[in-house]
Amino acid sequence: MTETTLIEIKNLTLGFTSRGGQERPILRDLSLNVAAGQTIGIVGESGSGKSTVALAMMGYLKPGLKVFSGHVVFDGHDMFEISEEARTRLRGGSIALIPQDAGQSLTPTMRVGDQIDEALRLHTRLNAEQRQSKMGEILNRVRLPSAQDIARRYPHELSGGQQQRVVIGMALGTGAKALLLDEPTTGLDVTTQAHILQFLRSLVSDTGVSMVYVSHDLGVIAQVADRIAVMYAGELVELGGARGLLASPAHPYTRALLASIPRLGAKVIPAALDGFHPIVGEDRQGCAFVARCPIAQERCRATVPAMVDVAHGQAKCFYADSDGMEKIEGTPVVSTRKDEVAVEADDLAISYHHRGIIDLLLGKEVPPDTVARVGFSVNKGETLGLVGESGCGKSTILKALSGLKAPKHGRMVIDGQEIPGRVAQRTLDVIKPLQMVFQNADSSLNPRRSVREILQAPLRLYFELSHQEMETRCEELIDAVRLPKTYLDRFPGQLSGGEKQRVAIARAFAAEPELVLCDEITSALDVSVQAAALLLLKQLQEMRGAAYVFVSHDLAVVRAISDQIAVLYQGRICESGPTEAVFRPPFHPYTEVLLGAILQPDPDAVPRLLADDVIDREPPSTGCPFQRRCSRRIDARCDEILPPPRHPETGHVIYCHLETDELPALNAVE
Amino acid sequence: MTIASVNVRPRSGSAVSGFWPVLRRMVSRPSGAIGLGLTLFNVVVAIAAPLLTSYDPATPNADTINLAPSFEHWMGTDSLGRDVYTRVIYGGQLAMMVTACAVAIAVTWGGLVGILLGVIGGRTDEIAMRFVDAMLSIPWLLFLLLMVSIIGGGAWIVVPILGFFYGISIIRISRAAALQVSARDFVTAARARGESLWAVVTREVFPNVADILLVEGAMQWSWMLLAFSSLSFLGFGAAPPTPDWGLMIASERSLLAIAPWSVLWPCFALSTLIVGINLTADALGKALGVDRAREKPT
Numbered sequence: 001m002t003e004t005t006l007i008e009i010k011n012l013t014l015g016f017t018s019r020g021g022q023e024r025p026i027l028r029d030l031s032l033n034v035a036a037g038q039t040i041g042i043v044g045e046s047g048s049g050k051s052t053v054a055l056a057m058m059g060y061l062k063p064g065l066k067v068f069s070g071h072v073v074f075d076g077h078d079m080f081e082i083s084e085e086a087r088t089r090l091r092g093g094s095i096a097l098i099p100q101d102a103g104q105s106l107t108p109t110m111r112v113g114d115q116i117d118e119a120l121r122l123h124t125r126l127n128a129e130q131r132q133s134k135m136g137e138i139l140n141r142v143r144l145p146s147a148q149d150i151a152r153r154y155p156h157e158l159s160g161g162q163q164q165r166v167v168i169g170m171a172l173g174t175g176a177k178a179l180l181l182d183e184p185t186t187g188l189d190v191t192t193q194a195h196i197l198q199f200l201r202s203l204v205s206d207t208g209v210s211m212v213y214v215s216h217d218l219g220v221i222a223q224v225a226d227r228i229a230v231m232y233a234g235e236l237v238e239l240g241g242a243r244g245l246l247a248s249p250a251h252p253y254t255r256a257l258l259a260s261i262p263r264l265g266a267k268v269i270p271a272a273l274d275g276f277h278p279i280v281g282e283d284r285q286g287c288a289f290v291a292r293c294p295i296a297q298e299r300c301r302a303t304v305p306a307m308v309d310v311a312h313g314q315a316k317c318f319y320a321d322s323d324g325m326e327k328i329e330g331t332p333v334v335s336t337r338k339d340e341v342a343v344e345a346d347d348l349a350i351s352y353h354h355r356g357i358i359d360l361l362l363g364k365e366v367p368p369d370t371v372a373r374v375g376f377s378v379n380k381g382e383t384l385g386l387v388g389e390s391g392c393g394k395s396t397i398l399k400a401l402s403g404l405k406a407p408k409h410g411r412m413v414i415d416g417q418e419i420p421g422r423v424a425q426r427t428l429d430v431i432k433p434l435q436m437v438f439q440n441a442d443s444s445l446n447p448r449r450s451v452r453e454i455l456q457a458p459l460r461l462y463f464e465l466s467h468q469e470m471e472t473r474c475e476e477l478i479d480a481v482r483l484p485k486t487y488l489d490r491f492p493g494q495l496s497g498g499e500k501q502r503v504a505i506a507r508a509f510a511a512e513p514e515l516v517l518c519d520e521i522t523s524a525l526d527v528s529v530q531a532a533a534l535l536l537l538k539q540l541q542e543m544r545g546a547a548y549v550f551v552s553h554d555l556a557v558v559r560a561i562s563d564q565i566a567v568l569y570q571g572r573i574c575e576s577g578p579t580e581a582v583f584r585p586p587f588h589p590y591t592e593v594l595l596g597a598i599l600q601p602d603p604d605a606v607p608r609l610l611a612d613d614v615i616d617r618e619p620p621s622t623g624c625p626f627q628r629r630c631s632r633r634i635d636a637r638c639d640e641i642l643p644p645p646r647h648p649e650t651g652h653v654i655y656c657h658l659e660t661d662e663l664p665a666l667n668a669v670e
Numbered sequence: 671m672t673i674a675s676v677n678v679r680p681r682s683g684s685a686v687s688g689f690w691p692v693l694r695r696m697v698s699r700p701s702g703a704i705g706l707g708l709t710l711f712n713v714v715v716a717i718a719a720p721l722l723t724s725y726d727p728a729t730p731n732a733d734t735i736n737l738a739p740s741f742e743h744w745m746g747t748d749s750l751g752r753d754v755y756t757r758v759i760y761g762g763q764l765a766m767m768v769t770a771c772a773v774a775i776a777v778t779w780g781g782l783v784g785i786l787l788g789v790i791g792g793r794t795d796e797i798a799m800r801f802v803d804a805m806l807s808i809p810w811l812l813f814l815l816l817m818v819s820i821i822g823g824g825a826w827i828v829v830p831i832l833g834f835f836y837g838i839s840i841i842r843i844s845r846a847a848a849l850q851v852s853a854r855d856f857v858t859a860a861r862a863r864g865e866s867l868w869a870v871v872t873r874e875v876f877p878n879v880a881d882i883l884l885v886e887g888a889m890q891w892s893w894m895l896l897a898f899s900s901l902s903f904l905g906f907g908a909a910p911p912t913p914d915w916g917l918m919i920a921s922e923r924s925l926l927a928i929a930p931w932s933v934l935w936p937c938f939a940l941s942t943l944i945v946g947i948n949l950t951a952d953a954l955g956k957a958l959g960v961d962r963a964r965e966k967p968t
Contacts, residue, residue: 403862404858404861423861423862423864426864428864431862431863432864436859436862438855438858438859443855444854444855444856446873446874446877447878448877448878449873449877457860457863457865457873458863461863461864461865507859
């Protein structure tokens, strides 16, 4: 390559020393170059060491870690040889880290402008006046509108995307040559994410800064990276040009990883990777991936494969050039929908606002309800997908169904029986058929209770069982979620993220529910594990005939497993209907925005940005909920009058003032 | 008003559980080992006191008044001719027993009320906490003196009063911890499942707050020992001729210049116990991963 190398990692092995004095490597013999002006994407599952690599590039090691061999050279400085002082000068100067939640790294009580000024004062020699003009320059460069206005705001007055830009701007303002971005868009909405990625691309072409982009999401990496480094268990297993690597992955792990990502195009549950990611620092011989590899041979177990050249770069596999691997296929989804209605909701309205005495005295208006006019009906064996960005009220609706938040008005009917709003008013007979699985299995399992005790809780509550029957049921349940029986004696701390979620699913099914509420249950899991969890849900549905209300922000996941979909914006349904109809034109303008912002692991599928990335804190009190961001807003009608339902086909409803034939119809999918 | 805050962290590699692992972790630091050693030494000596001396701690002896330490009387004798060594090893018994009972009361009632308030939350919690604030502002020592002058003195009168007042500060701690635990999804899950309040408190929240209560209880024990010794010193705790460190210090203090041993030894014994318990509680907190960042109570 002709470009100058900015960051060079050579044969880096780092790790910790165990109590017994053995070296436990976390990164093994890793070599990686980043050229000036280049963007490299580092992808891997949690525990693969991808963030450790990024931190090592700035000469930082987490406490307890030590470099065993190799070195890291940044811009001519050996980062682990130079003095701490010199390192500190480089960090935040020529090399800057943008953490996952950049908003958190801004001081909440300080105006944005003052914070930028402070960073400039510390890292540059500019005087107050120069700093002022520099600040304007920075804010313009990160494409923030009206720099003066932004500088006067506090961090919470900016949207997540804007906060991210301010932090990146600060890094650039102090003269960074390389930006290390550690999952900068994880946890942001799809539309915000698409905006940031577009911004990052333009930033590279404008400024020539190098970027190291760490993410678990190949869809995101595909959008920004020139080269991709795939990490597995502390080793670099494949490295190459983004386009080539994504089109024809050489390492079996890369192939499996790509196959586990849900695609918008097909209604299949993607193939999961079997087995487990090796434990960090574990002793091993041979290839890191051997335990999960479909084509592993005897010699893979004995010797560590060397990096070999492949068409687009390098891969660490003996069989990288062979085409012995067949395409990994997912599992097609079959609907198990029955004709009986399991649950119905009608005209639900939920509000978090209380009008206190002070509000009354001041004559303050009550803000519009968080959720309003939401109604749906789910049949037995059917899955309803609720999609929308964060704050759209999808989780709030689940809270209402489970009785944790009483709706202001509206009806909820289960098994033909109207149920009271609060769980305290419901009898166990009403609660039992309605179970919930939470987003974060870490916090939804009591760390002080064994898996057996966790599964026994609902059994004890809803059924009268003898000790022996209880034990049999626990074993059946743990078996149904594909975990060995020995897991009954474990505590949640001894389980991986995917295993915890399985236990949480088993707990929900212990009650023999008719309806299971799933609140973003796969979003905290690695992609490779997510596929397995989705498959499990589908299989349980086939076996037990339960209905699901599945909340997610990931349209591809929702499409894969839902029979029906409702698209929510600001707590109001914009579009609903059978999955295929919703994904087929015509679309609601908001659905179009969502579909356009989806990222696929394909550098050619560039997202289309159809709406601004702004904060919309409260739903508008009149008119269409999407009026403020809609690119097809007609006139005052949208602000004042509730949009009427349009029925492009039976069962498919779009709430919009546009006539059916005027609705956006560009085919965003396939 | 200072704010009590205890962080309930998800159990990580830094914290351990189980009796032996916790004990091992505690003694792995010098401060923990010293603390535990001092505490155990004091407790064992107090229990085994009758075996460790041939003198009687209470009977005066006119022949041996204010003798300096000698082979016969290792720590000398006091103004009534009693062996100071004997009185020192007996002197912790009453204080430790009384305060241990008071700690048990404080932790039980304070822990229970605190967890309940944290779990129930809302207006009930809001109102109850204002009462707690109000009670914290009562100078408990004066209140105790008032009670003692109404009911009459005695070591065992002190137990419920100490237990009650120290329990109030435990309410704050356990409520803060329970609030954090209640916000986690497994408590929400239990509520959504239809579990009773009692089941939520005992099965879900208590196991996650128990560590904090244990550490708090240990800490309070040392403060209560100090408090009880102060009461004895003032004449409201142990009654003569009971051997008690606070009482010994009070009755012999006028002779500090002539027979310092009869004052200094009980002082020393009391300090070793209190330092020991403090270090133990600290080590226990570290071993269990309980972050103690809070004020010293009144």
